[in-house]
Amino acid sequence: MKGGRFWAWVVFILGAAYFFIPLIATVEFSMRMRRGAYSFDAYQIVLGDARFQATFLYSVVAAIFTIILGVLIVVPAAYWIRLRLPQIRPIVEFITLLPLVIPAIVIVFGYIRMYGSNSPLPFLASDMGTNALLVVGYATLALPYMYRAVDTGLRTIDVRTLTEAAQILGAGWGTIITRVILPNVLIAVLSGAFLTFAIVIGEFTMASLLNRPAFGPYLQNIGANRAYEPAALAIIAFVITWGCMSLIQILSRFAPRSSNRPN
């Protein structure tokens, strides 16, 4: 028994070391910009850089639009599949997994070919069109996470009976989705939203190939040309991602509990 606990600790410490040592090394390196003393100079330079602010803001706005688009597509779709078309669920699950299999570069080359300035739908001919295309691409990349989060949320409630209970009380589809379904899967939707946010903030391929001033290409650019700033940026990106994950954890505590239990 004691031996088991010892090895459990060994495995835990090795795992923690694997995770934390590179992180600590990056933090340590990012603070060595000033010779002979630790400082936050690299962070100050990065945070004070106008391009950092512009690209970060761009990616935040893109993430917000991606989340809105994702929610608008995924929530009604997942709800309808659970309610009326459960037989096509495996097919939809497969489709939502495709972005994990098909590399982003393939999708973006497809976009460039399909929506180039000479095509019938010339999205890439204008900045707004390209931005819209980028948001659509991001929504596709985030689809596996958003769909799974929402579907898991829907699984915890009796979608059909709750829908029928609301219908018989006079509610239309709008009321049912906004006042019954969405509040009950809100935490799941937020989980999907934060995962989407984390993906969009660090995404490089699409933004770079569509030539958008997003945070991902900025990270790559700094990484290729500077010494200490990339480490500082890596830590900042890490903190943002972890912040999102922590928010999911905190919010999940407020999830409404199911009332459908026997006496």
Next chain:
Amino acid sequence: MAEPFLSIQHVRKSFGATTVVQDFNLDVEPGEFVSFLGPSGCGKTTVLRMVAGFEEPSAGKIVVAGKDITRLKPNQRNVGMVFQAYALFPNLTVAQNIAFGLKVAGMPKADADRRVAEMLDIIKLPQMGDRYPYQLSGGQQQRIALARAIAPKPKLLLLDEPLSALDAKVRVSLREEIRSIQKKLGITTIFVTHDQEEALSISDRIAVMYGGKAEQVGTPFEIYNRPATKFVANFVGTLNVLEGTVTDAASGKVQVNTQEVSLKGKLNGSKSGDTLSLALRPEAISLGRQPGRDSSLSGEISEVHFLGSVIRVRVGIGGSTVSLDTFNSPATPPPAVGEKAEISFSSGDMLVLH
């Protein structure tokens, strides 16, 4: 005769090639409490769901208060419904759940609050308004579901096996409560159940369903004492069935095993030589010859179960077994297995099943 409040006319429902409800007809009077009773898969819930609007009939029509509602959506029908799985909205408090239908209907907040308080009083849970559904027991949740269903003053109340998920004790008390609230409000109610005791105890009328059809519609007394079909007789209550052969149709003589009983006036249409199924309720049979009982059969006691106030005795008569209950008497020991016994009954109590 007054116009029925709810009229289900020649309703049929098919899912693909399978017909689950066929030519279902029922008229329900205002304020009446009608139960749909039947085994799983008999179509009772499908009929209820068609009345609610969740399923569209393949044929036939449904009329409520003179208005054809067959093609109306559920939210346009002004019908209240209580579900087996409670279906309370988990994100809303009890008061918000009850107010849901009122809010959807656009009732001013002050009026809705008053109505919610009134509903909580009716279901005897006045202090529970601020609780969430998960904080309540199953019985309490189902009472809230009932309050939510009746709060918008629906024309019709539909109860879809509302007691099935509850334990036996709560089930009995809640069914009595449902009935008393229904009577108090005078709301026309359809109650779906597979529990015969439930249906017999609280209904004005029962529609016994089998194979997508109403086998018999009648008062609990009629259903129990004068079952129209073999299925109804078997499904409702305990029944002893004996096979008999008509020996003399004119005088009503029927041979059961090697013994003869007289069923004058009950053999309508049967000819001599016909085989019949004869049924007797356990309470219609006495052990030994009793005054006032005109028929008797002899057999051998095969089982005796002492249940306290009642002793259940099974008597083998030829190839059949007849079950009967006698009251326990401290002065008389129960009969023993293997003893010869005579059972007596009134021929009038015997049911001839078709």
